[in-house]
Amino acid sequence: KTRLYSGMQPSADSLQIGNYIGALLNWKKLQQNHDAFFSIVDLHAITVAQDPAKLRENTRATAAQYIAAGIDPAESTLYVQSHVAAHAQLAWALNTLTGFGEASRMTQFKDKSLKQGADATTVGLFAYPVLMAADILLFQSEIVPVGEDQRQHVELTRDLAARFNSRFGDTFTVPEASIIRDTAKIYDLQNPTSKMSKSAESHAGVIWMLDEPKVTAKKIMRAVTDAEGGVVFDRENKPGVANLLTIYSVMAERSIESLEDEYAGKGYGDFKKGLAEVVTETFGAIRGRVLELLDDPAELDRILAANADRAAAVADVTLATAFDRMGFLARR
Numbered sequence: 001k002t003r004l005y006s007g008m009q010p011s012a013d014s015l016q017i018g019n020y021i022g023a024l025l026n027w028k029k030l031q032q033n034h035d036a037f038f039s040i041v042d043l044h045a046i047t048v049a050q051d052p053a054k055l056r057e058n059t060r061a062t063a064a065q066y067i068a069a070g071i072d073p074a075e076s077t078l079y080v081q082s083h084v085a086a087h088a089q090l091a092w093a094l095n096t097l098t099g100f101g102e103a104s105r106m107t108q109f110k111d112k113s114l115k116q117g118a119d120a121t122t123v124g125l126f127a128y129p130v131l132m133a134a135d136i137l138l139f140q141s142e143i144v145p146v147g148e149d150q151r152q153h154v155e156l157t158r159d160l161a162a163r164f165n166s167r168f169g170d171t172f173t174v175p176e177a178s179i180i181r182d183t184a185k186i187y188d189l190q191n192p193t194s195k196m197s198k199s200a201e202s203h204a205g206v207i208w209m210l211d212e213p214k215v216t217a218k219k220i221m222r223a224v225t226d227a228e229g230g231v232v233f234d235r236e237n238k239p240g241v242a243n244l245l246t247i248y249s250v251m252a253e254r255s256i257e258s259l260e261d262e263y264a265g266k267g268y269g270d271f272k273k274g275l276a277e278v279v280t281e282t283f284g285a286i287r288g289r290v291l292e293l294l295d296d297p298a299e300l301d302r303i304l305a306a307n308a309d310r311a312a313a314v315a316d317v318t319l320a321t322a323f324d325r326m327g328f329l330a331r332r
């Protein structure tokens, strides 16, 4: 089976609809015929400041959301990144192969550091993409299903794999990003030209998987559209409506055209109401299952521990090979 790796940061107590559409839905399909590793990447989350008690809770909550959304921890390996020490170890080695200028060109770093200001920006945030490369390469992953925002990081991963292989001998599989073009970027409902994110300053335009249905419906009803009217897909001139149509189409498993037809001649109010129904139906069910899972944290922790053992068994083999090739003396 083809090896696959992906992950999400436990950077909030809930995932947002972009994580669901851009990543989770794709994961769920791919896990059936791939050897899949899905990580909750807490080492990545601390590249911006996290409250320790919340981070722990968010990590369990993220695991519960993976499972509730359909990731099966018996079929796929679903584990917490910090439980597998090899991530940090390989990342250090890859840091020494990464150019300073190369890392400086990463647009996510530029965006996030700009938001935080120079004083709050850490070396960890700068090195984030290198850690991500380590995550992917440790599992000899062939496929990395992510949203559009991660394309550049997967490219860097490919470059680092090829560089390591040419310098030290064939060690890593050079992975490929798997990005579903039309749905790979969901935008903020209040600011439909910027990516929806867990760490957005304002939550007004973020649809959380675990929000109460009432709250979600209200946010959708308040989503920014335009003065022109007309439920028509036009990314350039009607980014708000285009974003809502994308979300609707995925959540209802219907084509954009059939939605345009249904709402032809109707107002945005009707359209948003329809969308709110579809979203709250799916997320309502997921939310119920998440609450059940979080009711038994000991059982959840047990699943995560067993899965971390499986992940470590694979990762440790790759790490040992890489360290050997780099010339580290083996500990005997």
Ligand code: ATP
Residues within 6 Å of the ligand: 007, 008, 009, 010, 011, 016, 018, 019, 021, 022, 023, 145, 146, 147, 148, 149, 150, 183, 184, 185, 186, 187, 195, 196, 197, 198, 199, 200
């Ligand atoms: P943060 O703001 O903390 O970076 P995030 O919402 O960007 O959080 P990540 O944990 O960074 O989420 O990314 C998890 C996965 O979700 C990645 O595969 C990423 O590409 C995908 N993703 C994140 N936001 C979106 C979005 N708006 N549209 C589509 N995919 C997304």
Ligand code: MG
Residues within 6 Å of the ligand: 197
């Ligand atoms: Mg992100």
